[in-house]
Amino acid sequence: MEKTTFHYQPMCSAPHCDAAAVYKVAAPWSNGKSRELKNYGLACEAHRDSQLALAQLHRQGLKLAEGETIGPVGLYELAAGKRDAELARLPDH
Structure with missing residues (x-):
């Protein structure tokens, strides 16, 4: 059986954006044992700043469990x- 690679375009x-x-x-998250990026969404070039601002607002209201940490x-x-x-993090602007 041939192994195929799964491809999809995020x-x-x-809202109402059909762009790739x-x-x-995202923000770096850890519970002390594992680490990952907490996903706040995906953005095209045109919506990167608005999606980032929205994610930062959502981040402010996040309540962490004991032992959890989350970065900016x-x-x-x-x-x-x-x-x-x-994934490479872009410099803050």
């Missing part, structure tokens, strides 16, 4: 075949 999370996502809007929300450049831990 789309921007902004270029960025993951930022933009991570999506790259085909790369996992969250391999």
Whole structure:
């Protein structure tokens, strides 16, 4: 049986936007044992700033469980075949 690679194009999370996502809007999260990026959405180039601002508002209201930590929300450049831990964070602007 031939192994095939799964491919899909993530789309921007902004309402009524049909553009391909270029960025993951996320914050580094840990519970002390594991780490990952907490996903706040995906953004195309046109909506990156508005999606980032919305995610930052949602982050302010997040209540953490004991032992959890979360870093600042930022933009991570999506790259085909790369996992969250391999995504490059864009500099804050």
